[in-house]
Amino acid sequence: MQKLLLADDHELVRETIADFLRLQGGFDVVTAQSFDEAISVARAKGPFELVMLDYSMPGMDALSGLARMRAQTGCPVAILSGTATPDVARRALSSGASGFLPKTLAPQSLVSAVRHMLSGEVYMPLEFLNNGETNETDVNLTPRERDVLLGITEGKSNKEIARDLDIQEVTVKLHVKTLSRKLGARNRTHAAMLGRDLGLM
Amino acid sequence: MQKLLLADDHELVRETIADFLRLQGGFDVVTAQSFDEAISVARAKGPFELVMLDYSMPGMDALSGLARMRAQTGCPVAILSGTATPDVARRALSSGASGFLPKTLAPQSLVSAVRHMLSGEVYMPLEFLNNGETNETDVNLTPRERDVLLGITEGKSNKEIARDLDIQEVTVKLHVKTLSRKLGARNRTHAAMLGRDLGLM
DNA sequence: GCGGTGACTATCCGTTTGCATAGGGGGATG
DNA sequence: CATCCCCCTATGCAAACGGATAGTCACCGC
Numbered sequence: 027m028q029k030l031l032l033a034d035d036h037e038l039v040r041e042t043i044a045d046f047l048r049l050q051g052g053f054d055v056v057t058a059q060s061f062d063e064a065i066s067v068a069r070a071k072g073p074f075e076l077v078m079l080d081y082s083m084p085g086m087d088a089l090s091g092l093a094r095m096r097a098q099t100g101c102p103v104a105i106l107s108g109t110a111t112p113d114v115a116r117r118a119l120s121s122g123a124s125g126f127l128p129k130t131l132a133p134q135s136l137v138s139a140v141r142h143m144l145s146g147e148v149y150m151p152l153e154f155l156n157n158g159e160t161n162e163t164d165v166n167l168t169p170r171e172r173d174v175l176l177g178i179t180e181g182k183s184n185k186e187i188a189r190d191l192d193i194q195e196v197t198v199k200l201h202v203k204t205l206s207r208k209l210g211a212r213n214r215t216h217a218a219m220l221g222r223d224l225g226l227m
Numbered sequence: 228m229q230k231l232l233l234a235d236d237h238e239l240v241r242e243t244i245a246d247f248l249r250l251q252g253g254f255d256v257v258t259a260q261s262f263d264e265a266i267s268v269a270r271a272k273g274p275f276e277l278v279m280l281d282y283s284m285p286g287m288d289a290l291s292g293l294a295r296m297r298a299q300t301g302c303p304v305a306i307l308s309g310t311a312t313p314d315v316a317r318r319a320l321s322s323g324a325s326g327f328l329p330k331t332l333a334p335q336s337l338v339s340a341v342r343h344m345l346s347g348e349v350y351m352p353l354e355f356l357n358n359g360e361t362n363e364t365d366v367n368l369t370p371r372e373r374d375v376l377l378g379i380t381e382g383k384s385n386k387e388i389a390r391d392l393d394i395q396e397v398t399v400k401l402h403v404k405t406l407s408r409k410l411g412a413r414n415r416t417h418a419a420m421l422g423r424d425l426g427l428m
Numbered sequence: 429g430c431g432g433t434g435a436c437t438a439t440c441c442g443t444t445t446g447c448a449t450a451g452g453g454g455g456a457t458g
Numbered sequence: 459c460a461t462c463c464c465c466c467t468a469t470g471c472a473a474a475c476g477g478a479t480a481g482t483c484a485c486c487g488c
Contacts, residue, residue, distance in 0.1 A: 090380055090381055093380075093423070097377075102353065116320060116321050116323075119317070119320050119321075119351075120320070124353055146354070147351065147352060147353055148350070148351040148352075148353055151348055151349075152303060152325055152344075152347040152348055152349060153347070168463090170466095178416060179420055180417070180420075181412060181413045181414055181416050181418075182413075183443095183444070184444070185444085193465085193466070193467090194466075194467060195444095196466090196467065196468065196469090197466055197467065199447085202446080203446070203447070206446090212382045212383075213384070213474090214446090215380075215416040215419050218416050219381075219382065219420075222420070369434060371434075371436095384474065384475090385475070386474080394435085395436075395437060397436085397437060397439090398435075398437065400475075400476070401436080403475085404477070414476080415476090429488105431486105431488090432485100432486085432487090433485085433486085434483105434485085434486105435483085436483080437483100438479100438481080438482105439479090439480090440477105440478085441478085442475105442476090442477090443474105443475080443476075444474080445472100447470105447471090447472085448469100448470085448471090448472105449469085450467100450468080451468080452467080452468105453464105453465085453466080453467105454465085454466100455462100455465105456462085456463085457460100457461085458459100458460085458461080
């Protein structure tokens, strides 16, 4: 029987989906309620043939959890999301996710999606690509902040960014501080990662 | 009967695939031998339910042809490629392609892939994500360097990384320096971005 | 044994970040 | 006009980073 790992912090959602996969899909489903627990479970009760991670979940830290889980287990990892924006879906795939599962997915489609991923292909509903042009995530940076963030992602120093934008270095620092606060980043590097994950540039 | 548009400048490949889709899939396949012809055909003989474009083809201009075709037809557009690198595949999906079809795909898989895309989902073989190491760059980090790089991508300071790995901060700095040199990064932020782009963790 | 390599520690130094405080100008909106 | 918001600048300071140099220790292959 194929072993799946499902991690979601909402108990109702988690257990509903798990039960459905057990009954309708005949899978052996193990659950976890946080990213850290998922990592522990993956180590303790593995190997799994597919891991499904909720996108907004304690410890997930946007998409960096995806990379960590992939690195540890080496098995296909899918992203599960309720507040699904097309852009997040695309980025998930770019980061190596085996699939993107919106929670609005019809139950029967879920089973076929899981089978699809188990057979070594990528699952993703098309509507998450077509509508994808306007991706207003809840974060809204000012144009200047985006400029600075772009510079950060290119590994530039504040001084370089200042020269490129023809402003003073102190001003760059100001933007770095404010955009980091808006993104909930702990420093410029974190801001760069979150900015890329959220597709802000 | 579902109408498909297939554009490829190599006649043999184009007609072989087209015939196969007609016979085995029962599709109505129209062909074109350049991107510009594909655009004309799409306007003249449309609408189509799926368009397949060769990645390297006169007028395609890498992936910018994908966006133009999507904008004009509004229907799913897949990328067909012989010289398939995982990177191109990822970029294709990020640019809104409905699928990525390597020409090495088994014929029968091609039909199922087309059906998959017609049903509104995205097709992509997993090996183009998992093997996406893109080891052209031939970076080989030591295990410890990967640990440190992972910490950097999570926005941690050297001090935090040191505590987590139970080593001294100076040692972390050493690893940061060496892994940055290996990656060709200008600083830790740049290293984090390159590390994520190259899928090193 | 010997050389090579990975991992680690130490001290020192200049540069860069990060953060706080304290403003000025311009444009939009009420 | 008053009031935001965005953008810019300035000064100052503590912390973190980046780099150089100089080692120790353990492991592995020849």
